[in-house]
Amino acid sequence: MNDRFGTTVELVVFAAFIAAVFIVVMTSLTFLSNQCSQGTPVLPAIFPCFQ
């Protein structure tokens, strides 16, 4: 029973971890898109605005 509980906790933590990485990636890409629409690119050498 304890083993099953432990595995469930591990799976929940892993799912939360994947969700967190997904949110970081999506937030970064949204930020990069927004900075171009506002005309204020932060790192134009690496992430330029493509017209």
Next chain:
Amino acid sequence: MEMAAWETFIRSTALHVFIRTYEPWVWPACETLHYLGLSILLGTVGLFDLRVLGLAKGIPIESIHRLIPWGIGGYVVNILTGIIFFVGHPDQYFYNNAFRLKALFMVVAGLNVLAFYGTSAFRELKTLGPDAEPPLRAKVIAGTSLSMWVAVLICGRLLTFYRPPFFH
């Protein structure tokens, strides 16, 4: 947008012409290999990272580390198929922030590998018993590795949604 000199050069290569001529077969075949490569990479390196982070205690870390050459094989397959994708449609990757972010995560993952094998982190792990707690430094490296490869996977899937608003 005007076509840059490097892109004109890539489009003049025999590899580009080959990919575009046989695209209905080359592209799906390479996509399939790319997915297999990433599955093998994450299935081995990711498993190793999870073990270092504390999952599946009882399995010696050294035993799981024997799978790493498979992960390297998957990585090589992905680099080769990735080159084919880039040469086939360079504009769709170069002018794409999801691709640039993916490349950035791959660079960090590469530096992380150097930190793991270039320092004493790996040597410390090899000497640990099956139930011993890995040192914090190894856990940080494993956590970074897992995060970077998952981020690379996500960015790869998101490439389609961040294509440039033009085709050359």
